[in-house]
Amino acid sequence: MSTARWPHLRVFSPPWLDDCGMTVIADDEHADLMRASTRLELWLQFIGRHQVKTMAELGVLRGRFAERVLKGCPDISTYYLIDPWKHLDDWKKPANKDDETFENVYNEAMTRTQPWESKRVILRGRTTEVVHAIPDGSLDLAYVDADHTLRGISIDLIRIWPKVRAGGFIGGDDFCPSIWHHPDRFEPTLVYPFAVYFAEAVDAPIVALPHNQYLIQKVEEGFTFSDTTGRYPDPTLQGAHAQKAGHRWGRLPQQLLRQMKRPATP
C-alpha cells in the first residue's frame, strides 16, 4: 500500500506476513528476519540465506560484529574491515575517542578476528581513503556502520555502492526513526532518512528492518521504501526531526503517571 503524501512509501501493518510483495526479500524470509531477537541474529540469518561470500564492514570498532559474523558464516571467503581506528577531529559522535584508546580498540579488533586471518582484509583509514582497494562490483554485501552523521552516511553509501555487485546488498545500522539518537551536543544521526533518499537516487528498493537496520538491494526494480516495522511513517527530515519532540513529550505523561501512583510520603 502507498500513501498519497509519499507515493513510494509502503507501510505494512501486522499481519505483515501475508504477502507483502516486496522485491528485496521474499515474504517467508522477511518473516524470519522480523522474528530475529537481535541485529546480529538478523544478519547471521540473512548472510547465511543469501550465501554471502564477499562482504565489507564499514566501521568495525572492537570487531565484535566481525567476529560473530566470521564465526557464524563459514562460507564467507573475504571480509573487508574498514575503520581508521584513530581520533577524528571532524567527527562529533560519542564513539570518537583519543588515539591511545583507538589503538587498544584496534588491537582488540585484530585479536577477535585473528582466527580468520586468511579471510580478513584490513583497510585502516576512512572510507574515502581505502575504499579503492575493493574491486568494483565485487561485494555481495556491504554493512555500513561507521560515521552516521549526514556527511558520513552520504559519503559511505555513495562510495561503497559501485563496489556492490549487481543483485548484491547494502545493509546498515542506526536507521533510527529519530535523528536525535545522541544528545544535542553531538551531530544528529542521519542514516534515516538519508538512506531512503539514496535508494531513490539510485532507483533501488529499500526495506526498514527491526533493530534499526535497513537493506538496499542493487536491482533494477525501481525505488520503493517498504516499512514493515511501522516506525517510519514520515520519511521527511521534518518527520525524523519531529520524532524528538514526540519522544520527549511522550515521556511526560508516563512520569506524571508514576508520580501519581507513588504512595504519598507521610
Ligand SMILES: C[S@@+](CC[C@H](N)C(=O)[O-])C[C@H]1O[C@@H](n2cnc3c(N)ncnc32)[C@H](O)[C@@H]1O
Ligand atoms: C558504531 S562503531 C562500529 C561498530 C561495529 N560495526 C560493531 O557492530 O561492533 C563506528 C566506527 O566507525 C568508525 N568510523 C568513523 N568515521 C569513519 C569513516 N569516515 N570511515 C570509516 N570508519 C569510520 C569509527 O572509528 C568507529 O570504530
